[in-house]
Amino acid sequence: MKPASFEYVTARTVEEAVRALADSEGEGKCLAGGQSLVPLMNFRLARPPLLVDLGQVDELRQLRHDDDGSLVVGALVTHREVAGSPLIAERVPLLAEAAREVGHAAIRNRGTIGGSFAHADPVAELPCVGLTLDAEIVAAGPHRRRTIAAADFFQGPFTTALAADEVLVEIRFPASGAERSGWAFCELARRRGDLAVVGVAAQLERRGQRLSARIGLAGVAGRPVRAVAAEAGLSGATPDAASFRAAGEAVAASLAPPSDIHGSAALRRRVASVLTERALERAARRLEAA
Amino acid sequence: MSERVFRFRLNGTEVEGRAEPRRLLSDYLRDDLGLTGTHVGCEHGICGACTIHLNGRAVRSCLLFACQVDGAEVRTVEGLADARDPLSPLQEAFWEHHGLQCGFCTPGMLMTAAELLETNPDPTEGEIREAISGNLCRCTGYVFIVDAIRAAADKLGARGAERQ
Numbered sequence A: 001m002k003p004a005s006f007e008y009v010t011a012r013t014v015e016e017a018v019r020a021l022a023d024s025e026g027e028g029k030c031l032a033g034g035q036s037l038v039p040l041m042n043f044r045l046a047r048p049p050l051l052v053d054l055g056q057v058d059e060l061r062q063l064r065h066d067d068d069g070s071l072v073v074g075a076l077v078t079h080r081e082v083a084g085s086p087l088i089a090e091r092v093p094l095l096a097e098a099a100r101e102v103g104h105a106a107i108r109n110r111g112t113i114g115g116s117f118a119h120a121d122p123v124a125e126l127p128c129v130g131l132t133l134d135a136e137i138v139a140a141g142p143h144r145r146r147t148i149a150a151a152d153f154f155q156g157p158f159t160t161a162l163a164a165d166e167v168l169v170e171i172r173f174p175a176s177g178a179e180r181s182g183w184a185f186c187e188l189a190r191r192r193g194d195l196a197v198v199g200v201a202a203q204l205e206r207r208g209q210r211l212s213a214r215i216g217l218a219g220v221a222g223r224p225v226r227a228v229a230a231e232a233g234l235s236g237a238t239p240d241a242a243s244f245r246a247a248g249e250a251v252a253a254s255l256a257p258p259s260d261i262h263g264s265a266a267l268r269r270r271v272a273s274v275l276t277e278r279a280l281e282r283a284a285r286r287l288e289a290a
Numbered sequence B: 001m002s003e004r005v006f007r008f009r010l011n012g013t014e015v016e017g018r019a020e021p022r023r024l025l026s027d028y029l030r031d032d033l034g035l036t037g038t039h040v041g042c043e044h045g046i047c048g049a050c051t052i053h054l055n056g057r058a059v060r061s062c063l064l065f066a067c068q069v070d071g072a073e074v075r076t077v078e079g080l081a082d083a084r085d086p087l088s089p090l091q092e093a094f095w096e097h098h099g100l101q102c103g104f105c106t107p108g109m110l111m112t113a114a115e116l117l118e119t120n121p122d123p124t125e126g127e128i129r130e131a132i133s134g135n136l137c138r139c140t141g142y143v144f145i146v147d148a149i150r151a152a153a154d155k156l157g158a159r160g161a162e163r164q
């Protein structure tokens, strides 16, 4: 229950962090909030020979909106800050709602959005929202910075498109362009603050008379997934109880979730269906009120 | 691996620390500084017994390396009461309302509740239960802990009112 020995360096800039990772030939690891990495190290499931502490890298704490209307959240912004930020509540309220479901207060005080994306737990809330809103991930490597679509970033359980010598710099949430929208994040966890068994992110968007839906699911596959069939079924539909039930059924029909100690495949399929319906209902109420 | 030197404020006093990078803050506080008030249960973030305040926020000391507190302000359960009183009003309320039996979870409960009352001085029962959801207690059944935190909120509220 104690970590193995490692070298520890604090980086002051993204470039310094990248250089330290590159010098370690892919063996080093970034340390952000430590809420996922340190438990793994204490169990010795992870034994990185080098930790690059990002805590002093101010660039990673930014929270701003860009000229194109997108909201930019720096990798070190904590779950607590995401949950409480007025800017996020205004621009990407779905993300704020999801952040409130992450762990407990003490975990949210330290854990970061960048760490959550890089860790890529298949049941994690924030990656699911990133996928649902077509977020883009900015990564810095030794030679350049690149932008990765969320759909390409999450590749499998605890596996992302980040290279071993890349630092996740920020996550960009593009402006939806909708005149009005309603959102909801719903999850089932065994106890308050536990990792979710299944989570559902939903957003309804209105452009003119036209309705469209975004639905993302966590805990039903090795990575977050979009409920493509359910989204298509709701496109242009009337947002009512019948269409939401149909969306829930479409979700159930499209999934082949894994079974594990936290829930069987059948449970996950059923919960995903029910939570999709509930999330859409709550999103629709907010759309009405908008 | 070579030791690192770090400076921080611990319960109001400047400390110059020295530890290997792998030294967990929880072990550093308990074994190197002798501050055994901070308890260690699971060492992976689940039980909450090791909760302390880092720059005013409740955090798990088992998920921090000691050298990470360089430049920070750390408060442990030993620093909850000010020098004149043996117990803070929150600690008193735990005593009066039987908010502890074996006492293993107590330091973490206190540090968690202290942050709650600093940010939300008048919490509902639901908010209290939500706040301590990350702190496991195997003895009390939580009811008296919730009572104690609510009573502390009343105590602190009354003090605030007196001062005005």
Ligand SMILES: Cc1cc2nc3c(=O)[nH]c(=O)nc-3n(C[C@H](O)[C@H](O)[C@H](O)COP(=O)(O)OP(=O)(O)OC[C@H]3O[C@@H](n4cnc5c(N)ncnc54)[C@H](O)[C@@H]3O)c2cc1C
Binding pocket: A029, A030, A031, A032, A033, A034, A035, A036, A037, A038, A039, A054, A075, A076, A101, A102, A103, A104, A107, A110, A111, A112, A113, A114, A115, A116, A118, A119, A121, A123, A124, A125, A126, A162, A166, A167, A168, A169, A193, A194, A195, A196, B044, B045, B046
């Ligand atoms: C009791 C408990 C309950 C929890 N409950 C939940 C929950 O309900 N939902 C949930 O999603 N999570 C939960 N978590 C995990 C928590 O959300 C973590 O904060 C998060 O998964 C990782 O963020 P971090 O900043 O702590 O990252 P760290 O632990 O520091 O790092 C995690 C991984 O990401 C890498 N990394 C971090 N930042 C960067 C970066 N900028 N660039 C490149 N790589 C990087 C690290 O190298 C490491 O591999 C829980 C944790 C605990 C202990």
Ligand code: FES
Binding pocket: B039, B040, B041, B042, B043, B044, B045, B046, B047, B048, B049, B050, B051, B060, B061, B062, B063
């Ligand atoms: S010992 Fe730190 S949370 Fe259990």
Ligand code: FES
Binding pocket: B099, B100, B101, B102, B103, B104, B105, B106, B136, B137, B138, B139, B140
């Ligand atoms: S009093 Fe014994 S664990 Fe809480």
